Amino acid sequence: MGKAKKYRSNCLQYLALDVFGDKWTLLIIRDMIIEGKKYFREFLKSKEKIASNILASRLQAMEEEGIIHKKNDPQHKQKIIYLLTEKGIDLFPILMENARWSMKYQPVDREDAKKAQAILDGGPEAIQAIMEKLKKEHLTE
């Protein structure tokens, strides 16, 4: 029997927001993609100071939604490596659209804006290139 999740609606927007329409999920994705973070303790050190219990519950939810997956660190028996799935990597274009909007209307950090603008100037090909690189790093078996 399928474990069909019951949704409030099957609208395109609702089904997207159901996965990442909260305060933290996209920030964690940002930390993974932009900052290259992989470990629990690294996520804790983000600028926005997420609490450890919130982080733990978010990571679990993200894994259940299939946008990240866990791996054991072969070096450290204690450490867990958090990696993106393809479904998670495909959130990158959304991050870039958010960035485009923020740069137009919000008091963003100038350094961040420069980096983002460089990618946007490269067009969809630049975004695709970054996603291909992410796939090599994160989908490695």
Next chain:
Amino acid sequence: MGKAKKYRSNCLQYLALDVFGDKWTLLIIRDMIIEGKKYFREFLKSKEKIASNILASRLQAMEEEGIIHKKNDPQHKQKIIYLLTEKGIDLFPILMENARWSMKYQPVDREDAKKAQAILDGGPEAIQAIMEKLKKEHLTE
């Protein structure tokens, strides 16, 4: 003296999510753009059944953020017309990226998907065209 809002960070993502990174804002924007809704009672009738107090507080917050603006209905003195600002219309590309992602990974309604795909097939020009049309409808003074 400026009323500078204090942010937890000036990151591109955080500053975007601070405005629309909640459960309802983008759904209300969707109702305005896709369904053409303009009145309080219309928003109440959305598929996801937002409560009236939540709707009221969301609309107020959205107005304070400058993504919507209110107008009095000349026909009905009681009615208030909710319209998008340019800042709000510029959220449309984000909705379209969300739609693209949902179509790839979520059990979306087929009719909704068809309409969205038609727009995406038109490329950035199709999205721009819709935004120009929205400007004519919503920014009319």
Next chain:
DNA sequence: TTATTTTGATTTTATTTTGCAACTGGTTTT
């Protein structure tokens, strides 16, 4: 003109989510 309905909310009460700080059992480093 009176009664009813409709408007955009507000109030009340209950539930859920978030946030903070301390702590855990174990591992690695020094």
Next chain:
DNA sequence: AAAACCAGTTGCAAAATAAAATCAAAATAA
């Protein structure tokens, strides 16, 4: 062996969200 580090967990308070009932002003119907 001691200290630092690891991914979480626990308990409790505060804040956000939700459902239902209610509101006064205005429009409509009788």
